[in-house]
Amino acid sequence: MDQSKIRNFCIVAHIDHGKSTLADRMIEKTGVLTMREMTSQVLDNMDIERERGITIKSQAVRMIYKAKDGEEYTFNMIDTPGHVDFGYEVSRSLAACDGAILVVDATQGVEAQTLANVYMALDHDLDVFPVINKIDLPSAQPDEVKEEIEDVIGIEAHDAPLISAKNGIGIEEVLEAVVQKIPAPTGDAAKPLTALIFDSIYDSYRGVIVFVRIRDGVIKKGMKVRFMATGAEAEVVEVGYFGPGRFIPSDDLSAGDVGYFTASIKNIQDTRVGDTVTDSANPCAEALPGYKKVMPMVYCGLYPADSAHYSDLRDALEKLQLNDASLFYEPETSQALGFGFRAGFLGLLHLEVIQERLEREYDLNLVTTAPGVVYKVHKNDGTVFDLTNPTNLPDPTEIDYMEEPIVSGEIMVTTEYVGAIMQLCQERRGKYLSTDYIEQTRAILKYELPLNEIIYDFFDALKSRSRGYASFDYELKGYERSELVKLDILINREEVDALSFIVHKDGAYERGRKMCERLKEEIPRHLFEIPIQAAVGGKIIARETVKAYRKDVLAKCYGGDITRKKKLLEKQKEGKKKMRQIGNVEVPQAAFLSVLKLDSGD
Amino acid sequence: MHSSQNLSIYVHIPFCARKCLYCDFLSFTAEKELINRYFDALSKEICLNADTYKDYTVKSVFFGGGTPSLPDAEYICDILDLLHSKFIFGEDAEITIEMNPGTVSFDKLIKYKAAGINRLSIGAQSFNDDELKKLGRIHDFATFIKTYEAAVEVGFENINIDLMSALPGQSLETYLSTLKKAVELKPTHISAYSLIVEEGTPFFDMELDLPDEDTDRLMYHETKRIIAESGYHRYEISNYAFGDGEKNECYHNKVYWERGNYLGLGLGASSMIENVRFSNITDIMEYIGRLSASESVVSEKEELSFESQMEEFMFLGLRLVKGVDMDLFYRQFGKKAEDVYGDVIVKYKTLGLIEIDGNRLRLTEKGLDVSNTVMAEFCF
Numbered sequence: 001m002d003q004s005k006i007r008n009f010c011i012v013a014h015i016d017h018g019k020s021t022l023a024d025r026m027i028e029k030t031g032v033l034t035m036r037e038m039t040s041q042v043l044d045n046m047d048i049e050r051e052r053g054i055t056i057k058s059q060a061v062r063m064i065y066k067a068k069d070g071e072e073y074t075f076n077m078i079d080t081p082g083h084v085d086f087g088y089e090v091s092r093s094l095a096a097c098d099g100a101i102l103v104v105d106a107t108q109g110v111e112a113q114t115l116a117n118v119y120m121a122l123d124h125d126l127d128v129f130p131v132i133n134k135i136d137l138p139s140a141q142p143d144e145v146k147e148e149i150e151d152v153i154g155i156e157a158h159d160a161p162l163i164s165a166k167n168g169i170g171i172e173e174v175l176e177a178v179v180q181k182i183p184a185p186t187g188d189a190a191k192p193l194t195a196l197i198f199d200s201i202y203d204s205y206r207g208v209i210v211f212v213r214i215r216d217g218v219i220k221k222g223m224k225v226r227f228m229a230t231g232a233e234a235e236v237v238e239v240g241y242f243g244p245g246r247f248i249p250s251d252d253l254s255a256g257d258v259g260y261f262t263a264s265i266k267n268i269q270d271t272r273v274g275d276t277v278t279d280s281a282n283p284c285a286e287a288l289p290g291y292k293k294v295m296p297m298v299y300c301g302l303y304p305a306d307s308a309h310y311s312d313l314r315d316a317l318e319k320l321q322l323n324d325a326s327l328f329y330e331p332e333t334s335q336a337l338g339f340g341f342r343a344g345f346l347g348l349l350h351l352e353v354i355q356e357r358l359e360r361e362y363d364l365n366l367v368t369t370a371p372g373v374v375y376k377v378h379k380n381d382g383t384v385f386d387l388t389n390p391t392n393l394p395d396p397t398e399i400d401y402m403e404e405p406i407v408s409g410e411i412m413v414t415t416e417y418v419g420a421i422m423q424l425c426q427e428r429r430g431k432y433l434s435t436d437y438i439e440q441t442r443a444i445l446k447y448e449l450p451l452n453e454i455i456y457d458f459f460d461a462l463k464s465r466s467r468g469y470a471s472f473d474y475e476l477k478g479y480e481r482s483e484l485v486k487l488d489i490l491i492n493r494e495e496v497d498a499l500s501f502i503v504h505k506d507g508a509y510e511r512g513r514k515m516c517e518r519l520k521e522e523i524p525r526h527l528f529e530i531p532i533q534a535a536v537g538g539k540i541i542a543r544e545t546v547k548a549y550r551k552d553v554l555a556k557c558y559g560g561d562i563t564r565k566k567k568l569l570e571k572q573k574e575g576k577k578k579m580r581q582i583g584n585v586e587v588p589q590a591a592f593l594s595v596l597k598l599d600s601g602d
Numbered sequence: 603m604h605s606s607q608n609l610s611i612y613v614h615i616p617f618c619a620r621k622c623l624y625c626d627f628l629s630f631t632a633e634k635e636l637i638n639r640y641f642d643a644l645s646k647e648i649c650l651n652a653d654t655y656k657d658y659t660v661k662s663v664f665f666g667g668g669t670p671s672l673p674d675a676e677y678i679c680d681i682l683d684l685l686h687s688k689f690i691f692g693e694d695a696e697i698t699i700e701m702n703p704g705t706v707s708f709d710k711l712i713k714y715k716a717a718g719i720n721r722l723s724i725g726a727q728s729f730n731d732d733e734l735k736k737l738g739r740i741h742d743f744a745t746f747i748k749t750y751e752a753a754v755e756v757g758f759e760n761i762n763i764d765l766m767s768a769l770p771g772q773s774l775e776t777y778l779s780t781l782k783k784a785v786e787l788k789p790t791h792i793s794a795y796s797l798i799v800e801e802g803t804p805f806f807d808m809e810l811d812l813p814d815e816d817t818d819r820l821m822y823h824e825t826k827r828i829i830a831e832s833g834y835h836r837y838e839i840s841n842y843a844f845g846d847g848e849k850n851e852c853y854h855n856k857v858y859w860e861r862g863n864y865l866g867l868g869l870g871a872s873s874m875i876e877n878v879r880f881s882n883i884t885d886i887m888e889y890i891g892r893l894s895a896s897e898s899v900v901s902e903k904e905e906l907s908f909e910s911q912m913e914e915f916m917f918l919g920l921r922l923v924k925g926v927d928m929d930l931f932y933r934q935f936g937k938k939a940e941d942v943y944g945d946v947i948v949k950y951k952t953l954g955l956i957e958i959d960g961n962r963l964r965l966t967e968k969g970l971d972v973s974n975t976v977m978a979e980f981c982f
Contacts, residue, residue: 527953527972551819552974553796553839560612560858561872562918563879563904569917572978 003256004184005071008213010078010093012121013103014111014471018133021165022103022174023061023079029171030063030075060096060199060211060258062241062248067179075178076242076258078198091120092273096198096213096258099127099182101174102155106132106140106162109442110152111471112412118153129181130157131174136164152438187255193217193225193279195253196288200271202319206238208265209247212277213258215288220252224280225263228287232270233280234263268318273325296328296344297405297476298351298455299388301369301498302358303340305578305589309364310339316362317341320354327354332389336498336582337367337592342389345371348455367580367589369498373452376403376479390500393486396537403479405451408433410473412444417466421445424465428453429504448477452502487512489519490533490540494583498592508536515594516544522591525549530585609658610857611689613644613681614868615670616886619705623738623808626800628870628884629668640886641677643893644868645684650896652688655865660689662696662854665719671701675713682717696853698723698762703749704741711756721852722753723762723793728769729780736770738804750787760850762791767821769797770810777821778828785832790850792834792842794825822971839921839970859918861911877906908935909982912942917977920956925964939963946979 013019063075078093094100100121104114121128130149132142142162149157161177163170187194199211212219219225223236239261240249253259265271276287304313314331321327328344345351351371358364375387378400387393387402409430413421418435425432425447433446449458454474462470485508489499499519503511512534519532523546530546579586617637618629632640663685665678678699685691698721699714714722724746728734731742741749753761763784767777784792796818799805813821826836834842838859843850857864866873870884880903883889892899906914912935919926931939940947947963950956955969955976969976 527955527975549972551796551822552972553822553970560864560866560874561881562858562874562914563872563881563902566914566917566981569974569978569981572974573981576978 006256008076009099010097011101012117014113017105018165025171030065060242094124102130112473116473130160135162185256187216189255191216192282192284194284195277218254226280229275234265237262298345300371303337303367305365307338391497402484404482407474408477413470420465488535512542516542518594520544610662610864612866614871616668618669623804643890646893660691664854665699671705675710679717703746721760725764727766730776761789763789765794768818790844879904916980925962929961
């Protein structure tokens with residue numbers, strides 16, 4: 001194919017600015033999809049994505065656009081996530097593109113993640129052009145937003161298309177801008193095959209489907225390819241393009257193309273996102289740069305609710321990791337929960353998404369333990385180790401000191417909420433750095449915050465305290481020494497390892513108290529009284545009691561209608577199966593996530 | 603006690619003068635014409651079934667509802683006559699009718715007695731007029747007393763009084779006053795239940811002034827104490843009989859717990875015959891229609907698996923204070939209850955909720971209080 005007629009691009013935006021809707025409209029306008037085929041937000045094809053209205057996984061789609069110059073262009077559009085947790089995914093997608101469309105909400109203006117995503121795109125040497133969305137809304141301020149884009153981001157915005165993706169206004173203009181403003185790829189089809197893997201998924205019929213951007217050369221069916229990082233080789237079974245919601249096989253993919261291939265891949269671990277694929281017979285000289293390996297920021301324990309499903313969980317994690325290289329896991333054992341995994345995530349949203357995917361796509365029933373960050377423990381003997389599971393914290397007498405991860409955070413907020421947000425940051429042990437005013441009504445607050453203070457509900461708190469106007473972005477700054485303690489929870493006088501967590505010593509009492517209160521609500525009454533205690537270093541700091549129930553009697557059993565009563569008893573018994581037995585106490589699975597909800601209702 | 607040749611019959615009369623606000627049983631108000639057609643259909647159902655049970659001996663009949671005492675006495679007497687002519691009755695079969703105060707006249711009671719009814723179950727629920735009003739009952743205390751005294755005068759010797767605790771607006775004092783008045787009347791039998799607000803009843807959607815948990819529990823414990831002190835013995839979770847022996851216990855009620863054969867006749871009635879459970883359809887027009895075409899009105903039929911039989915044996919039997927007969931368990935299932943339910947038995951024995959006495963496994967006093975929890979564990 002003539003490379004000058006190809007445009008590979010992505011759309012970047014702050015969450016909720018209308019990226020996926022714009023993608024839908026572009027697909028619709030280019031005619032690869034009939035109106036009937038359009039379901040809302042074609043690209044967000046995971047259930048969770050549609051339900052939450054967010055994009056989690058990158059998706060790619062190919063469109064044919066007949067431009068005003070009379071030529072037909074091939075667009076490869078790669079959708080990217082907007083949430084800060086998924087910055088890594090964004091980075092992978094960007095590497096497959098030559099340019100990006102920046103969507104900015106005409107009512108909200110530039111937000112923290114708008115900046116983060118644009119900078120990431122510029123880092124990848126992409127050409128970025130802005131479009132102003134939601135101009136149909138009464139509160140739209142397109143001129144102010146254009147100015148803001150030029151001032152804050154520093155890219156030209158005076159001729160940015162003014163659109164309403166929702167109402168299909170200005171879409172033609174966006175398509176034309178793609179042709180004009182996004183550069184054509186510059187690979188060489190005659191050179192040896194060099195292709196970047198930017199994603200892959202597992203399909204139970206076809207096995208691993210590898211998503212690639214071809215830099216140089218050609219890939220076709222029957223060819224033997226090599227994965228450069230792992231050295232694994234496989235024969236190509238099928239190549240093709242991304243249709244909306246389906247794969248369209250083709251004869252080959254050549255330099256500049258974006259598409260997929262399947263191959264006789266034996267081990268799913270052989271295909272790593274970011275790796276370079278080349279021709280075994282005529283390999284390229286060196287691999288493409290690939291991506292920076294990201295480190296998980298948040299860890300938690302994942303356990304099958306029924307220990308018999310341990311190997312199912314392992315298989316599911318293995319398959320999920322295939323298209324989510326940022327997911328990390330290793331086996332661990334808990335006294336309370338049995339065999340499971342310690343898993344690492346980019347953030348709490350990532351954790352929730354993985355948890356939901358495991359439950360929905362793999363039909364697993366999971367118990368998730370309280371998420372925590374990675375601490376550095378400096379022992380008296382001079383050794384240092386990374387603590388990902390609070391249970392592994394050595395005896396305090398062996399510890400010299402501990403360090404916790406700190407992030408540099410930027411919060412963009414309208415001036416009226418600056419006070420409320422500063423208050424929040426202070427509560428979360430934030431260190432104030434500076435306030436920059438972008439314009440009269442908006443400011444960027446810079447803070448250093450301990451990561452473990454923001455992983456749980458910081459986003460929610462930000463939104464609620466600013467009526468939705470604050471946006472947040474952060475990056476890991478490093479580790480700092482901190483006074484940390486392990487908070488243990490005892491249920492019926494038995495320490496429950498899965499409920500322990502690390503907390504700053506000043507917050508220990510408060511957290512312990514709230515944790516006990518929360519668990520009291522979560523744990524159903526039993527035949528006996530259940531003390532719930534929080535302890536630090538063996539000293540009890542808080543206590544609640546789940547009262548025993550003393551009456552649980554069946555109602556009148558009328559006219560011999562036993563079946564109905566039997567169903568009631570069975571329901572009661574069924575409810576118990578969703579519980580974890582800890583000593584004599586049945587603990588609902590949700591209780592293990594109680595720590596997450598400690599701040600709700602403040 | 604229940605040889606396979608014994609049979610109990612339940613007859614459902616779904617009509618009420620008014621539906622009580624807490625009631626989730628199959629009952630409704632109806633015009634005379636519908637009542638006529640219903641009893642015709644019921645007669646037809648009896649005739650269609652009679653042949654199947656020709657080798658059985660009827661040991662008890664129970665007219666339940668609804669309010670069986672609402673329609674004219676002739677309806678009930680005719681049904682009873684028909685049953686007598688189509689089934690073989692044991693010599694001293696227990697024949698009970700449920701009645702609500704305010705629906706029974708002296709004359710009606712005489713007719714019941716003449717037809718062979720020998721046990722009355724009176725839905726008193728409370729002796730406090732405010733509480734009765736809040737329940738949506740049609741009667742007051744004075745009406746109840748009139749009914750009760752009439753029944754005694756007519757010569758009924760076996761009378762049950764139904765009482766309820768944990769009612770809206772009820773205090774411990776008002777409940778105890780009801781209880782004390784009840785035992786002073788010296789009925790042969792008292793059933794005492796706590797109100798359970800069921801989904802689908804008007805109560806479920808109402809703001810109710812229910813007694814708090816501690817009061818509810820006190821009421822429950824006082825029930826046991828006061829009734830026992832007055833010469834009654836508790837033989838089932840909610841049922842008390844006067845004196846010591848089995849004489850005043852409700853035979854029909856025990857058939858359910860000991861898994862005897864019973865045939866349910868009428869709208870929505872449940873049956874269990876030789877380990878097959880089945881129940882009738884619940885739509886009255888369909889019930890009448892099918893029977894007029896001589897068709898079966900059975901809607902659901904479940905042949906109990908071996909496991910279901912075992913779990914029923916346990917959780918139903920445990921409702922009785924004397925518990926389950928483990929020798930009988932072994933004879934019926936060829937397995938020892940201790941082998942099948944070893945873990946559960948050990949667990950609840952340790953917690954002091956069940957005890958073993960010879961061949962009997964039963965709930966302790968404490969176990970009876972939380973019987974649901976224990977029984978649920980006997981389900982597979």
